[in-house]
Amino acid sequence: MRWGLFFGAVLLFAQIGVAAAQLTGEPSKDARQLNFQLFEAAKKGRTSDVQLYLKHGASIIARDRFGNTALLLAAFSGRAKTVKVMLDVGSDIKHQNLGGSTAILRAAKAGKRKSVKVLLDAGADVNLLNKKLLSPLAAAAFNGDVETFRLLLDHGADIDVTDNSGKSAILYASAKGFAEIVRALLDAGIDVNKTYGNDLTALMWAAGHSNDVPSVDAMKTVGLLIERGARLDLKDNRGKTARIIAADMGHEAVLKVLAKAGGG
Structure with missing residues (x-):
């Protein structure tokens, strides 16, 4: 039981x-x-x-x-x-x-x-x-x-959504030397001279990260941006142009590309 x-x-x-x-x-x-x-x-x-x-x-x-x-x-x-x-x-x-x-x-x-x-x-x-x-x-x-x-x-x-760190697709691609992605964005109509966080442009991002990628990719990306109308005289919030930023990085190859284009 x-x-x-x-x-x-x-x-x-x-x-x-x-x-x-x-x-x-x-x-x-x-x-x-x-x-x-x-x-x-x-x-x-x-x-x-x-x-x-x-x-x-x-x-x-x-x-x-x-x-x-x-x-x-x-x-x-x-x-x-x-x-x-x-x-x-x-x-x-x-x-x-x-x-x-x-x-x-x-x-x-x-x-x-x-x-x-x-x-x-x-x-x-x-x-x-x-x-x-x-x-x-x-x-x-x-x-x-x-x-x-x-x-x-x-x-x-x-094409131009900005994330919470202030970056967009063109900044990521420019910084990493992905020229074909930059080209696709430019072909899609993105403003090559748009400023993002700290008044940085895609050209400045490419110049500022030029030591992080192979020289040939950095030069190709910088050259493409200039070819498509990137302004060399624009300054970030510290008063630096893309050429000054590249000089700070010590990237001679990118500096030559900028100098040839007249970047002061």
């Missing part, structure tokens, strides 16, 4: 636990394990496993400790086929993680062009910013990923 009462009590508590989990919306241990397996499969592009875990109850809205869903994890890892599967089963393409990044921003930041293409074809917002106000276009510019950059441009990406 006592054993019967004991097992009855155990069953009752188990039922109460299940009911409580249902009421609070918290996943059971099994569900959490399935979601973890889903995350791992999504990151590694194991599409058949992703489908299997979803079939057995893994959730498309489950998030890791950074707020990433399986879709965001797959996008960042460049698993385009898995991204497509997650979208096909209804994953939220607009979901933002704790840092405010969407799947397309994470894919652009990681230079995963195929994932970016899948997301764009599914209607991803190319101008949705994260909490640092970083755009997918600026992320692609920072990485120097020309193909992804042009893909985003072709889908209506804003």
Whole structure:
């Protein structure tokens, strides 16, 4: 009799636990394990496993400790086929993680062009910013990923969004010597002489970071900006022109390009 009462009590508590989990919306241990397996499969592009875990109850809205869903994890890892599967089963393409990044921003930041293409074809917002106000276009510019950059441009990406550090796509590209991305922005109509934080222009950024990139890339970028109308007489908030900034950096090759163009 006592054993019967004991097992009855155990069953009752188990039922109460299940009911409580249902009421609070918290996943059971099994569900959490399935979601973890889903995350791992999504990151590694194991599409058949992703489908299997979803079939057995893994959730498309489950998030890791950074707020990433399986879709965001797959996008960042460049698993385009898995991204497509997650979208096909209804994953939220607009979901933002704790840092405010969407799947397309994470894919652009990681230079995963195929994932970016899948997301764009599914209607991803190319101008949705994260909490640092970083755009997918600026992320692609920072990485120097020309193909992804042009893909985003072709889908209506804003060419001159400024993040919370005062930088935009042209500043990132100029500083890192990514001349082809600078060219694409200029072709898209960006103002070559626009001033940003501390009254710095793209030319000043290129001159100021010339020691951080190969000389040939720095010279090509500086030369392109000058060719497309960058003013040599503009000064930053310290009264320095691009030539003075380059001199401070001690970059003789860039100084020669500026001097040849008449930069004082």
